[in-house]
Structures are given as C-alpha cells and as structure tokens.
Amino acid sequence: MIKVQNITKSFGKLQVLKGIELHIPQGKLYSIVGPSGAGKTTLLQIMGTLSKPDSGHLEIHGQSVFKLGERRLAAFRNQEIGFVFQFHYLLPEFTALENVCIPAFIGKKSKKEAEKKASDLLQFLGLEERMTHKPAELSGGERQRVAVARALINDPAVIFADEPSGNLDTKNREDLHDLFFKLRDEFNQTLVIVTHDENFARQSDQIVRMRDGWIES
Template sequence: MITAKNIHKYYDNLHVLKGVDLHIKQGEIVSIVGASGAGKTTLLQILGTLDIPEKKENTSLELNNQNVLLMKDKALSKFRNKHLGFIFQFHQLLPEFTALENVCIPAFIAGNDKTITEKEAMKLLDYLGLSDRIHHKPNELSGGEQQRVSVARALINKPNVIFADEPSGNLDTASAENLHQLFFKLRDEFGQTFVIVTHNEVFANMADRKLVMVDGLISNK
C-alpha cells in the first residue's frame, strides 16, 4: 500500500528527515511516535503528498502502486482527493458550513453527483452517531463531534489510506478513547489503512505496528 525509500527533507540547513525507509500494508494501522522535532509530521505530510521530499538517488514513494513523485500537480491533486483522507488535530472544518456540507466538500471537489454525495454523507454521519447534528455548524458541535465530522469528511471519497496527525490531541480522555476505537472499527468494516502520528502512548501501543522516530529516522521497523 505504501512504500517509501530514502526520504530526505531539509528546511534551510536543518536536515529533518535523513533517509527514511518504510513499508505499510493494506489494512494496517500504524502509529508514529517520537519526541517533538523528530520529523513525525514532516514524514506524514510527505507520505500524504502534502509535501515533497528532496530529490535524491533512489528516493521513491509509492501509494496504491502509483509512484506519486512522478505525477504532475494536477494528477497528484486528483489522486490525493480520490485515494487519501486526512484527519488533523485541529479539525479544520469550515465554520460557515454545516456538518453535512463539510463532509461533502471532498466529493464535490471530485465532481461527484450532489444527491448521491449528500446521501452518502448522511449515511456516514449516522454511522458516526451524528444523524441529529447534520445541519449544525461547527460552533454548535462539541470537540468530539467536530472531530467525528472530520472523520466522515476523510471517508467520503472511500480513500485507501487515512493520514491522521494528532487526531485526539484536543479531545478529552473519553472522546479520545472513542475516536481511537472508531479507527479500528473503520479498518475492520471498510478495510482502510491508517497512518497516525500521536503522542498518546496508549493509543500508539494499540496499533498493529508502532514506528518510533528518532532524529529524522525510524529507529525500529
């Protein structure tokens, strides 16, 4: 599902990623942990095609059997929209839109039919326990509800991979636990692959595999 080789990243003179190699299988839940500054979020952004690595010999990144480093911008954007989903610590819902409208946005960007998309979005929100909140705007939702809306948004295009960056970082303990259990339920029911950066050690240890980043490299495989 994901194969990355010799991934480097510099910010000015700072060498953040120093030749990361990894392989993640379809349907696997992988957590990435490490101290602040170890390169976790930078790696997640590159794996999710939101950033690009340095051009080095033997550097490659394959997602769903596609070499994304060879794609032009337009093709890459289309690939990202169709195959990848994102969940962030700060849910990044658009405040002027309802929960339903926020969930639909990636599908509308993909050019999907409005009626079919809204029906699918309502099914997802119902699945996530939000059927009575579909017409509420973000400021009318709790933190846990907002994060579940962002999960539905990440799922609307039925992506192969979900990338999550500290998804429970702003949630209380109960909401965080519910979100963590939801990821496993989604994997079991829909077969998605999850790559999750987290400081939550309990959650990290629940994953199928925990990768520890130290000074720009994965210290375990």
C-alpha cells in the same frame, strides 16, 4: 500499499528526514511516535503528498505519486487520501453535512450522490441528529467525527492523521481511537497516525518510532 524509500527532507541547513524506509500494508493501523522535532509530521505530510521530499521514492496503492503532474497529483490526493488533523479545520459557515460533502464536490460527484454518502457516514458515526448543525454548535468530539467522515467521503485508500485526539478530553479521545480501530477491522481501512498517546500506539498493528529524522524501530 505504501512504500517509502530513502526519503530525505531539509529545511535550509536543517535536515529533518535522513533516509526514511517504510512499508505499510493494506488494512493496517500504524502509529508514528517520537519526541518533538523527530520528523513525524514532515514524514506524514510527504506520505500524504502535501509536501515533496528532496529525494527518495513514494508509492501509494501502486502509484508512484511524485511522478504525477500537479493536476493529476491533486486528483490522486482527492480520491485516494483522507486527512484528519489535530484541529478539525471545518468551515464554520457550513453545516456538518456540507463540510463532509466538500471533497466529494471537488471530485466532481453530483450533489445527490455526495449528500447521500455524507449522510450515511454521519449516521455511521452517530451524528444523524447533528447533520444540519454548524461546527460552533458541535462538541469537540463531534467536530472531530465530522472531520473523519469528511476524510472518508471519497473512499480513500489511506487515512493520514496528525495528533487527531490531541485536543479532546479522555472520553472523546477513547471514542475516536475506538473508531479508528473499527474502520480498520470492519472496512479494511489503512490508517497512519502520528500520536503522542502511547496507550493507543501500543494497540496499533505497528509502532514506528522516530528520532532525529530516522526510524529507530
């Protein structure tokens, strides 16, 4: 499903990734863990096509992504990849429903189709009474669930998440983790999550441990 072959990345004289090899099957939840500076976020950004490697090969869902031109790569990212970050990055002037719809509008879906899918997702995530609320009116856990709905709106092949529960309290963190496992179990969703939460990582299908730009195990 995701094939990473000999990925390297440097920033100036600092080599952050030193030849990463990784294969992630469909419908699995992989946790990437390691100390600060290990290269976790850089690897996630490259797998998510937000950054390009210096060398190596990345294949997602059978597509060699970095062989695509910029326009086709942007379309691929919109349709096949969902992102959830530590900070939800919701647009403050828009409602929860409107925020979820944005990737669908970028993907040229009609307003009716996008709003129906966004509404269904928010209901699934227990936010049916919060759809017309703006981010400032939502709790931290609610804002992050809206971000998850936004990541799911285009039925992506994979969801990448970077410390998605890092700013949440214990209850909301556990609820978000439970949601990720529910997405894997009920929808066969592939998820790759950078986390410092060892308890969550131990429950995932595979722990990818990184240190100094390498995968240890």
